[in-house]
Amino acid sequence: MSRYILLVFISVILSIASISMYAQNPLIRNQFSADPSARVFGNRVYLFPSHDILATEGRGRKGWFCMEDYHVFSSENLTDWTDHGMIVQQHKVPWIKPDSYSMWAPDCIYRNGKYYFYFPSIPQDTSDGRGFRIGVAIADKPEGPYMPLPDPISHVRGIDPNVFIDKDGQAYLYWSQGNIYGARLKDNMVELASEPVILQQLPEKGLKEGPWLFERNGIYYLTYPHVENKIERLEYAVGDHPLGPFKRTGVIMDESPSGCWTNHHSVIQFKDQWYLFYHHNDYSPAFDKARSVRADSLFFNADGTIQKVIPTYRGIGITRARSKIQIDRYTQMSNGGVSIEFLDTTNRFSGWKTVFTEPEAWVQYNSVDFEKQPLRYALVSMRAPAGGRLQIRIQDTAGPLLADLTVKADKGWQLLKLPLLQKNTGVGHLLVISKDKRRMEVDWIGFE
Numbered sequence: 001m002s003r004y005i006l007l008v009f010i011s012v013i014l015s016i017a018s019i020s021m022y023a024q025n026p027l028i029r030n031q032f033s034a035d036p037s038a039r040v041f042g043n044r045v046y047l048f049p050s051h052d053i054l055a056t057e058g059r060g061r062k063g064w065f066c067m068e069d070y071h072v073f074s075s076e077n078l079t080d081w082t083d084h085g086m087i088v089q090q091h092k093v094p095w096i097k098p099d100s101y102s103m104w105a106p107d108c109i110y111r112n113g114k115y116y117f118y119f120p121s122i123p124q125d126t127s128d129g130r131g132f133r134i135g136v137a138i139a140d141k142p143e144g145p146y147m148p149l150p151d152p153i154s155h156v157r158g159i160d161p162n163v164f165i166d167k168d169g170q171a172y173l174y175w176s177q178g179n180i181y182g183a184r185l186k187d188n189m190v191e192l193a194s195e196p197v198i199l200q201q202l203p204e205k206g207l208k209e210g211p212w213l214f215e216r217n218g219i220y221y222l223t224y225p226h227v228e229n230k231i232e233r234l235e236y237a238v239g240d241h242p243l244g245p246f247k248r249t250g251v252i253m254d255e256s257p258s259g260c261w262t263n264h265h266s267v268i269q270f271k272d273q274w275y276l277f278y279h280h281n282d283y284s285p286a287f288d289k290a291r292s293v294r295a296d297s298l299f300f301n302a303d304g305t306i307q308k309v310i311p312t313y314r315g316i317g318i319t320r321a322r323s324k325i326q327i328d329r330y331t332q333m334s335n336g337g338v339s340i341e342f343l344d345t346t347n348r349f350s351g352w353k354t355v356f357t358e359p360e361a362w363v364q365y366n367s368v369d370f371e372k373q374p375l376r377y378a379l380v381s382m383r384a385p386a387g388g389r390l391q392i393r394i395q396d397t398a399g400p401l402l403a404d405l406t407v408k409a410d411k412g413w414q415l416l417k418l419p420l421l422q423k424n425t426g427v428g429h430l431l432v433i434s435k436d437k438r439r440m441e442v443d444w445i446g447f448e
């Protein structure tokens with residue numbers, strides 16, 4: 001008789017809740033999202049991304065970017081994210097051409113009790129020139145409701161607005177149109193206070209866009225995607241004034257290995273840690289204009305230079321042991337015998353599964369909070385058509401054994417519950433190790 005209690009439930013393929021999400025990469029799991037502007041307002045991080053949709057007949061241009069509105073998301077722990085819903089729609093902004101579907105990269109900033117949301121799009125009135133303009137919508141709370149102003153900002157043509165407020169209270173607006181431009185903003189935050197200037201000493205060749213300016217220890221970092229070689233990578237330049245001059249200094253993130261043509265980012269400090277928010281086409285491997293927001297930790301060297309960020313699946317935040325831990329968003333995996341596949345290729349938002357095909361293949365998932373009081377059971381959502389055996393350990397592949405799971409053959413998904421073999425508390429790394437050459441698929445692991 002097995003020493004484990006196995007409870008077999010009905011087949012389960014998880015649907016993703018529309019309101020709350022857990023933060024592994026990609027971070028937004030109920031829709032496409034891109035161009036993330038992250039902001040710290042109070043003790044929460046707010047995320048203002050673009051919202052990619054797929055163009056259809058009469059709705060946007062097929063094969064191109066297609067966006068008609070913006071959502072705002074927030075989190076207080078970088079683990080649980082709330083979708084606060086739609087905040088601005090193209091057909092409710094008086095100056096936007098209603099069928100432009102060009103609500104590209106936005107930004108938002110707080111000043112004097114108001115939240116100013118900046119967004120580009122194509123205007124209906126092209127009498128003084130074609131191309132993108134940048135408008136503003138204003139709210140009393142970061143999640144809205146936002147009231148769009150009737151006209152775009154005068155003397156600004158381009159995309160990818162970014163706003164920075166210096167320590168002396170002066171606000172600056174940055175945007176791109178081939179070059180990267182900057183200008184002072186008036187205190188009202190919706191009019192320029194100076195002539196736009198082209199920011200100097202940036203790369204002359206290759207598209208530059210998506211500026212994001214921040215200051216740290218008196219250094220002004222102008223960060224931007226740049227096409228040095230076929231697709232965008234994230235670079236930065238430093239200066240000692242918000243309008244430069246800047247000195248090209250390095251690369252923050254290399255080109256996407258899967259060839260996603262764009263990347264677009266923001267940088268914030270939250271509770272003593274710096275983070276890079278960026279995007280990739282995780283849910284749409286064959287079409288890189290349907291993107292998804294990601295985030296990873298960012299570190300500085302002692303001289304103020306930025307260490308290159310290597311994209312991870314694991315992302316940021318501490319995962320509760322009681323949650324559905326998506327081990328397919330792993331920190332590391334063994335060299336062979338394990339791979340990641342979509343759960344359902346007809347609905348990629350249902351996420352991924354981890355597929356084990358060899359004994360001793362493993363995945364490691366870092367930073368799981370096992371709480372102060374020991375949890376008693378492991379839960380494993382998995383499929384093992386020919387049966388199999390898995391181990392759950394902590395810290396490393398030879399670390400303390402939490403569970404040793406023998407699975408009966410079943411073609412459907414099983415939710416297995418078994419008592420933990422030892423007590424474990426605090427934050428640690430989770431290891432899932434195959435002890436079998438039979439194919440086993442794991443959707444998620446949890447504890448209670």
Ligand code: FUB
Nearest residue numbers: 104105209210262263264
């Ligand atoms: O999302 C549309 C455009 O793609 C953005 O405005 C650019 O920065 C690039 O990410």
